[in-house]
Amino acid sequence: xxxxxxxxDQGRSLAILNCEVIDFWHEHQTAEELKRQQNVYxxxxxxxxxxxxxxxxxxxxxxxxxxxxxxDADGIHIGTCQDWETEATFLKRRHDxxxxxxxxxxxxxxxxxxxxxxxxxxxxxxHRRWEGQWLINGVLRANPLTQMTML
Numbered sequence: 001x002x003x004x005x006x007x008x009d010q011g012r013s014l015a016i017l018n019c020e021v022i023d024f025w026h027e028h029q030t031a032e033e034l035k036r037q038q039n040v041y042x043x044x045x046x047x048x049x050x051x052x053x054x055x056x057x058x059x060x061x062x063x064x065x066x067x068x069x070x071x072d073a074d075g076i077h078i079g080t081c082q083d084w085e086t087e088a089t090f091l092k093r094r095h096d097x098x099x100x101x102x103x104x105x106x107x108x109x110x111x112x113x114x115x116x117x118x119x120x121x122x123x124x125x126x127h128r129r130w131e132g133q134w135l136i137n138g139v140l141r142a143n144p145l146t147q148m149t150m151l
Contacts, residue, residue: 003073004124004134013126016140021120022076023069024112026104029062037061062087063100066107068136070122079122079136086111086139111139119144 001007007015029037038061045057066081094103123138 004077005074007124008126008132008134015124015134017070017072017122017124017134019122020071021068021112021116022071024066024108024116026064026066026107028064034061034063058084058088058091060091062090064090064104066090066111068122077134079124079134081136081139083123083136083138115139115141 001015002018004015004017041057041059041061064087066086067078068081069076069078071077090103090107093106094100097103097106119142121140121142122136123140124134125137126132126134
């Protein structure tokens, strides 16, 4: 799907968006934002439900948010990646590479250069608190679809 507006007009709140990635970058979270996110994770781990399986919730809030500038059929948009797996990838790369700067460089190369070149889509969703605003719920590496011929 290539138009978030068309999906919204059809009453849909989830979509896999095939778009052009223009840019990918990171922004440092403030101490207040980081603490708020850590509290969310801590509270989720305390719940006695699906999330009580500790390994499903990150132990550490990510000190960065990751953003995309992308173009769909409706124009250019900027979105923040809400996907905890992207944050977990950064935390793992920071551990493996031994440096925050090296991990951020790796993230920009992987999510901002390599994935767009090889093919990717964005898993998008809306939230009742922000009517009509689409959020990036995930980044999916996917080979581009080629048009099949009739013969």
